[in-house]
Amino acid sequence: MAYKVLMFGWEFPPHNSGGLGTACFGLTRALASEGADILFVLPKKLGDVSSDRMRILFADTSSGAGTGSVEFQEVVSALTPYVNSKSYLFSDLDDEIAQSLYSNTLLGEVRNYALRARAIARRERFDIIHAHDWLSFLAGIEAKKVSGKPLILHVHATEFDRTGGQGVNSNVYDIEKYSMEYADHIIAVSNFTKDQIVRHYGIVPEKISVVHNGIDPDFRSDVAPRLHKLKEQKNKIVLFVGRITIQKGPEYFVRAAKKVLEYYPKALFIVSGSGDMERQMMTEAASLGVSDKVIFTGFLRGDDLIALYQAADLFVMPSVSEPFGITPLESIVNGTPVIVSKQSGVSEVLSHALKVDFWDTDELANKIVSVLENDSLKETLKKNGDEEVKTINWKSAAKKCATVYSMFL
Amino acid sequence: MPSVCFYFQVHQPYRIKQYRVFDIGNDSEYFNDDSDRDLNNQKILQKVARKSYLPANAVMLDLLNEHPDFKVSFSLSGVLMEQLEKYSPETLISFQKLVETGRAEILSETYFHSLSFLYSKNEFRKQVEMHRERVKYFFGVEPQVFRNTELIYNNDLAREVEALGFKGVLSEGADHVLGWRSPNFLYRPTGAKRMKLLLKNYRLSDDIAFRFSSRDWDGYPLTAPTFAQWVSAVNGNGNVINLFMDYETFGEHQWEDTGIFNFLRHLPGEILKNPDNDFVTPSEAIDRYSDVAELDIPHFISWADVERDLSAWLSNPIQHDAINKLYALEERVLATGDEQIISDWRRLQTSDHFYYMCTKWFSDGDVHKYFNPYKTPYEAFISFMNVLNDLKLRIGEKNIIEKEESLV
Numbered sequence: 001m002a003y004k005v006l007m008f009g010w011e012f013p014p015h016n017s018g019g020l021g022t023a024c025f026g027l028t029r030a031l032a033s034e035g036a037d038i039l040f041v042l043p044k045k046l047g048d049v050s051s052d053r054m055r056i057l058f059a060d061t062s063s064g065a066g067t068g069s070v071e072f073q074e075v076v077s078a079l080t081p082y083v084n085s086k087s088y089l090f091s092d093l094d095d096e097i098a099q100s101l102y103s104n105t106l107l108g109e110v111r112n113y114a115l116r117a118r119a120i121a122r123r124e125r126f127d128i129i130h131a132h133d134w135l136s137f138l139a140g141i142e143a144k145k146v147s148g149k150p151l152i153l154h155v156h157a158t159e160f161d162r163t164g165g166q167g168v169n170s171n172v173y174d175i176e177k178y179s180m181e182y183a184d185h186i187i188a189v190s191n192f193t194k195d196q197i198v199r200h201y202g203i204v205p206e207k208i209s210v211v212h213n214g215i216d217p218d219f220r221s222d223v224a225p226r227l228h229k230l231k232e233q234k235n236k237i238v239l240f241v242g243r244i245t246i247q248k249g250p251e252y253f254v255r256a257a258k259k260v261l262e263y264y265p266k267a268l269f270i271v272s273g274s275g276d277m278e279r280q281m282m283t284e285a286a287s288l289g290v291s292d293k294v295i296f297t298g299f300l301r302g303d304d305l306i307a308l309y310q311a312a313d314l315f316v317m318p319s320v321s322e323p324f325g326i327t328p329l330e331s332i333v334n335g336t337p338v339i340v341s342k343q344s345g346v347s348e349v350l351s352h353a354l355k356v357d358f359w360d361t362d363e364l365a366n367k368i369v370s371v372l373e374n375d376s377l378k379e380t381l382k383k384n385g386d387e388e389v390k391t392i393n394w395k396s397a398a399k400k401c402a403t404v405y406s407m408f409l
Numbered sequence: 410m411p412s413v414c415f416y417f418q419v420h421q422p423y424r425i426k427q428y429r430v431f432d433i434g435n436d437s438e439y440f441n442d443d444s445d446r447d448l449n450n451q452k453i454l455q456k457v458a459r460k461s462y463l464p465a466n467a468v469m470l471d472l473l474n475e476h477p478d479f480k481v482s483f484s485l486s487g488v489l490m491e492q493l494e495k496y497s498p499e500t501l502i503s504f505q506k507l508v509e510t511g512r513a514e515i516l517s518e519t520y521f522h523s524l525s526f527l528y529s530k531n532e533f534r535k536q537v538e539m540h541r542e543r544v545k546y547f548f549g550v551e552p553q554v555f556r557n558t559e560l561i562y563n564n565d566l567a568r569e570v571e572a573l574g575f576k577g578v579l580s581e582g583a584d585h586v587l588g589w590r591s592p593n594f595l596y597r598p599t600g601a602k603r604m605k606l607l608l609k610n611y612r613l614s615d616d617i618a619f620r621f622s623s624r625d626w627d628g629y630p631l632t633a634p635t636f637a638q639w640v641s642a643v644n645g646n647g648n649v650i651n652l653f654m655d656y657e658t659f660g661e662h663q664w665e666d667t668g669i670f671n672f673l674r675h676l677p678g679e680i681l682k683n684p685d686n687d688f689v690t691p692s693e694a695i696d697r698y699s700d701v702a703e704l705d706i707p708h709f710i711s712w713a714d715v716e717r718d719l720s721a722w723l724s725n726p727i728q729h730d731a732i733n734k735l736y737a738l739e740e741r742v743l744a745t746g747d748e749q750i751i752s753d754w755r756r757l758q759t760s761d762h763f764y765y766m767c768t769k770w771f772s773d774g775d776v777h778k779y780f781n782p783y784k785t786p787y788e789a790f791i792s793f794m795n796v797l798n799d800l801k802l803r804i805g806e807k808n809i810i811e812k813e814e815s816l817v
């Protein structure tokens with residue numbers, strides 16, 4: 001049965017800046033393959049590079065019966081994923097044109113976006129509304145008010161994850177809670193996230209379905225190998241990829257590095273990403289006496305990032321609170337085994353990964369040393385991980401979403 | 410006839426506690442977990458004794474007293490006997506009472522329930538000798554029949570075991586070696602002169618050991634009269650029915666509330682109702698029945714998993730790595746002459762350690778996971794390798810001390 005989805009989403013790779021765009025892309029593409037028609041609405045600053053490229057990505061949807069279509073609709077807005085009130089205030093709203101188009105606070109902009117969404121919902125025809133991440137929840141609500149169609153919220157993270165337990169922003173929390181109560185159903189990216197929703201937002205479990213994120217194998221590509229010199233000298237590389245911010249637990253990575261180096265001196269720790277804790281991490285590495293062994297590369301993407309995954313011997317995700325965590329899957333697809341925090345959604349779907357509590361730096365160091373010392377451990381994790389990651393894909397996520405839709409169509 | 414031949418494996422390993430890289434050089438006690446986890450050997454031994462060994466032995470003793478024609482056989486691994494002596498001497502006594510009836514045969518195996526036959530014939534022989542000594546000490550008998558760890562077997566094993574003086578050996582009646590033949594007869598191993606081979610009838614054995622409480626099984630619920638009928642049905646088609654299983658079937662794998670003890674209590678009586686049926690010990694089976702054919706088994710088989718091969722212990726890189734590194738230490742370990750180092754090294758040979766590292770179907774939550782006291786096979790490997798590194802350190806230190814002493 002063909003149906004049309006009004007989807008509120010985010011900029012696709014490679015112009016995205018994190019998992020949200022990647023998830024939207026993977027899911028949308030898979031849903032289209034399952035036969036859904038999607039009207040994909042996303043915020044776009046005026047004057048930004050057009051997203052014709054995104055249309056081109058979907059132009060070739062002629063793969064037989066049951067294939068849906070994707071249409072894009074940009075809405076003028078300054079919203080970007082992961083923005084918070086602080087970072088929003090510092091974005092470039094200097095000129096008069098900007099000031100007339102965009103609100104000068106994040107919450108203001110979120111409401112503007114919602115109003116602009118209403119206009120779209122009025123003139124388009126669709127069967128169901130699917131809104132990704134809190135920034136677009138109000139837009140989803142407006143669309144529902146105007147059309148009467150069912151609203152599905154896709155929770156990729158909660159305010160508790162973002163603030164790493166350091167105190168939530170009550171405005172954001174209020175919007176999240178109000179939206180979840182208003183919506184017809186909620187999709188959470190993990191049981192971890194579902195539990196948070198039940199515990200912190202008081203939503204009944206029956207209203208929440210878990211659809212784990214996935215990865216498509218084409219994330220891997222053949223890139224020129226890097227870091228030869230380092231590897232020739234028999235150095236082993238332990239990799240961290242992610243925003244250098246509280247939620248991602250970078251300090252646990254650095255402290256574990258110190259312990260590991262006492263037992264395995266030929267290890268190198270690479271931190272790839274940027275964020276508000278960057279300077280603090282460099283200082284910590286220095287004071288622990290390991291700045292020659294902990295390397296900060298800044299934000300990398302595309303082939304550079306892939307090359308790093310492939311060059312590493314081990315990938316570590318020590319997140320404090322990770323709703324899902326796609327980066328370990330990216331690592332496994334590129335042949336490098338992973339250690340993940342137990343406080344993450346992705347640890348629910350991976351058996352062939354090592355797991356630690358994020359705070360247990362000793363155990364993290366213990367496991368890192370073991371992988372570096374025993375090639376057989378790396379090999380076994382790698383071989384089994386290769387097989388396992390094939391089952392964690394967007395096709396099965398899309399199927400689960402379709403099942404959720406069918407409850408309301 | 411057919412003659413029912415019961416054999417029960419009784420074994421508990423010394424599980425390695427969680428051992429981290431920081432413990433290397435600081436802690437030479439590998440097996441003394443005292444937490445609530447399933448790595449606590451004392452806790453587990455006492456629990457299994459309470460739930461399984463003691464109640465099962467009570468039933469067995471009653472049956473042996475009630476039915477003069479009832480017979481059974483056991484093998485108790487050396488490490489199990491040690492732990493019984495330490496943690497549950499009353500259980501050891503209950504086994505002794507069974508043997509005293511003269512109708513509970515004790516079989517031979519490697520003391521440490523190890524895979525030594527695959528890696529070191531010297532170690533294998535030594536462990537068989539050690540086991541013989543313990544059996545003599547606790548039970549006053551000399552085993553005549555052998556079974557290798559987890560019924561691992563091939564022609565080479567048969568030859569070796571015959572050379573050691575045994576008259577028979579047990580293994581698995583695996584389809585891929587039997588082909589059209591039946592496990593209900595005795596066979597002669599290729600290359601053996603007189604020795605006989607008894608093969609487990611896995612269908613009937615597993616009906617009791619695995620399927621007994623499975624509601625999906627069309628034989629559920631299994632009663633003693635029904636099973637006795639299946640036994641009688643073999644009449645004319647076999648000499649023996651070899652029911653080989655883990656003794657923990659009674660009370661631990663199949664809990665008391667499944668009715669397993671009740672089943673056991675009535676089974677011999679029901680089987681003996683048919684005058685054509687009787688019970689034999691493995692020795693009696695070997696003395697009474699001739700072998701019907703030669704059986705050529707060049708590649709190792711076992712009673713583990715559906716594959717019935719070595720894959721439960723040796724199917725991935727970490728298992729091979731761990732066991733190779735372990736046996737590579739043999740010469741240096743024995744050269745230290747240090748009892749503690751040698752004993753620790755031998756306890757590390759128990760097959761269970763490698764079973765815990767198996768990653769076959771790990772994602773599907775299969776039977777290995779159920780028996781694994783570690784959360785994952787990888788954690789089992791990590792503790793094992795850290796322990797091995799500590800052992801190497803101790804060997805090195807021992808050598809240094811001896812060098813210093815010899816210089817004085």
